[in-house]
Amino acid sequence: MLNKDYYILLSMLETIEKILRYTGSYKSAEELYENDRDFDAAMMNFIVIGEEVGKLTDEIKAKCKNWPSERLLRIATPSFVGLVMTVQVR
Secondary structure (H helix, E strand, C coil), X not given: CCHHHXXXXXXXXXXXXXXXXXXXXXXXXXXXXXXXXXXXXXXXXXXXXXXXXHHCCHHHHHHHCCCCHHHHHHHHCCXXXXXXXXXXXX
């Protein structure tokens, strides 16, 4: 793996950890939505992940094109959030 990709993937993992921190104490999607700060922070971090995917090298994108990204993201985020995000690697 290229050095650049390593740091981008590490940053993506840190971003997922932030999403979990921002959303982990809520019992429902409605409860999270009512807290503007945490909701907005979590949503912005999904945008950050999408931007970071675009920065990955073509080499790593080719190696990872068959990863079940939707399934991985569902595992990484609380199920109550009700979000399904598919990261399309081009």
